[in-house]
Amino acid sequence: MQALHDRPPPDELDREKGVICSRLGEDADTLHPSDSISNRNTRGDAKVREVRCLDLRIELKKKDAYYELPYSYATSRKWIILTVIFLIQTSMNLNTSLYSNGLAGISEEFGISLQTARWGAAIFLITYAFGCELWAPWSEEFGRKKVLQASLFLVNIWAIPVALAPNFATVLVGRALGGLSCAGGSVTLGMIADMYEPATQQVAVSFIVLSSVGGSVLGPIIGGFVETYLDWRWCIWIQLIFGGFVQVLHLLCVPETRCTILLDRIAKRCRESGVAPNLYGPNELRPVLQSLSWKVLMRTWGRPFHMFLTEPIVLALSLLSGFSDALIFMQIQSFVLVYNQWGFSKVQIGLAFIPIGLGYLIAWLSFLPAFKRNQRARDLKPRSEHAQYESRLWWLLWTAPCLPIGLIIFAWTCSGPPIHWFGTMVGSAIIGIANYSIYMATIDYMICAYGPYSASATGGNGWARDFLAGVLTVPATPFVSNIGGKRHLEIANTILFAISLLLVAAVYLTYIYGPTLRKKSPYAQHLAKNATQDESGHSRPPSRISDQEEMRL
Structure with missing residues (x-):
């Protein structure tokens, strides 16, 4: 399956070379910074595309590699990715609701009131609200896949001390850290923006919104059985099992979708293959540490x-x-x-x-x-x-x-x-x-x-x-x-x-x-x-992607 890896096979690389060459011109490697590059569209629609050069380095932009980006994925491939996103979002929201079915067991084991035990649910939601915002800038710079994998891994890790907690303080700390570790929709819906233009993304957005609200009611439906037949800690173990499953599924089935990251990879392959030795992606021309200054992050x-x-x-x-x-x-x-x-x-x-x-x-x-x-x-x-x-x-x-x-x-x-x-x-x-x-x-x-x-x-x-x-x-x-x-x-x-x-x-x-x-x-x-x-x-057409x-x- 093509979605199982990020590096294309040789035949796809050859096709990619042809597409990039047709857009950048055969002598892209000899361009002067003041040059503009004429793209003779092979589809019969001649258009002029300009590629900005920085210090003799050409920046590859979305409009120049549009048909190699997730916007042009086959519908079936997009829906495979959307299905995995659906499960991830369901998993994250399951964490917020399934805990409530363990309240009685937590109260009894740690000798606290039910009202005190509810803070474990509240603190996860509150920190989740801030966690989603904190993760967003990193997915822009390092890619959706790496950031989402890191988020899922940390959420799963912080579930372990909660499941093994010797006291309620450990439960609260684990839940708080788990909430902060949730990237949530800051990444999952961002992946939709990677694959769809704004005018065509309504159906995809509606599907992911369904998973977001659906996970909240899935918790108590499952939790009733867990509360009746199992120990309260199984409310946490089930979250961990489901979270581990979706993390593996995401690792195997979902490629990187962040366009700037993909442009970097395309440009690097073009340089290595000799297609365009001075072609660079946007992140390669703008160092991460420079773009992620404290002022930018705070803004x-x-x-x-x-x-x-x-x-x-x-x-x-x-x-x-x-x-x-x-x-x-x-x-x-x-x-x-x-x-x-x-x-x-x-x-x-x-x-x-x-x-x-x-x-x-x-x-x-x-x-x-x-x-x-x-x-x-x-x-x-x-x-x-x-x-x-x-x-x-x-x-x-x-x-x-x-x-x-x-x-x-x-x-x-x-x-x-x-x-x-x-x-x-x-x-x-x-x-x-x-x-x-x-x-x-x-x-x-x-x-x-x-x-x-x-x-x-x-x-x-x-x-x-x-x-x-x-x-x-x-x-x-x-x-x-x-x-x-x-x-x-x-x-x-x-x-x-x-x-x-x-x-x-x-x-x-x-x-x-x-x-x-x-x-x-x-x-x-x-x-x-x-x-x-x-x-x-x-x-909008490829030449006007925002x-x-x-x-x-």
Whole structure:
């Protein structure tokens, strides 16, 4: 399988030589820095491509090797990579949720309260929120594969002291380090940006978003069986086994996708083979230590938080997305209180999360025709800002209300017998539809609205989801149980319903006033001044590939 190795076989190298030669010219090695290189396109479309020379060294750019980069991978190869990414993202999110099924065992073995034991879940989510941002710059410089392998390795390593922990302090330290080690969507969604142009990546993004939210409910579904039949430490061992499996799968089946790294390799092969002795990749001309100065790193790490606090669109949509995700983790803690009223076993309580998963699946399938509708709208009105940007939120106008609807249904069917438990399942499924839809649509909108800044915009979104989920995990149970009175479950969920109404309103305000909000945004304004867009609204041709930052979950 070609994806099992990064160095192409001899026949592919010969083909590569021909492609590079046709783009750079037969006498690329004799070029003077002031020369421009004419590319006589063999496909019958003659175009002029210019290659910048630095100190007699030619820089190989994306437009010159477009058909050798992941953008041009076969569809089947792309979906093999996407499937592995799906499993990796599921594994990372499984780490955040499966731990909760070990709370009783941890509490009993270490002599702590259940509330104290919940800090193991909270600290992982909180550090995970920051870990995703910390890993991102390194994948740009050293490549996706190396960084993701390092992340998976460290996450797996830090699971071992947790599984063997002699005390709860060891559990907390291991969980904190494990969260910081998670690269998460800063790398996995970045790989999508490596393989797809912005105009064609919606289906791929939706698939990976499904794994991100799906891993959160897979934990309690599996955990019910683990909690019933195994020791609490198996909640950690299962994470480690799955994490080790996806790491090996990634090592064997996924090639490097970061374009700058691949350009370096192509240029090096061309020099070694004599095709272009003075051809160099972008990283070869810009030393890593120079590009990764402390100032650059701080600016890169700080931009998602700066945009989260200063960009109205990012703040509103990130809070909506974060609250929706935090709700799932709060429900993980509160489902025990709800379903104990019907005498559910631990296994049955775990299976009660299946409706949320079904909601995710329904929402994912519903987005597929919505993508086609959105593409038609962009094609018909290429000069309309609303068609190019806000139209991506159209389907969310219909699905976002599922959040308050699902919450109010769950709130007033969770009081126990004589009301049947089926009503709570319906409410949970509707909440699942909303949670997926909110995450998918907000990510898609930010990618389009912020272009080269989409990494930071979606980074703020992902940070809000993980951070809010972590912060609200610990007070979730006291919030429900301490309200008091016979209707404490109903009242608690009704409060969540009221909050969700305010947040869902942000979707409609963004849809209506999005152009106005973007004009008040310094980042969006900077993008509008520098952006060039095809009149057709289709994917840009190779000669106009942007250096888009990667997206983050």
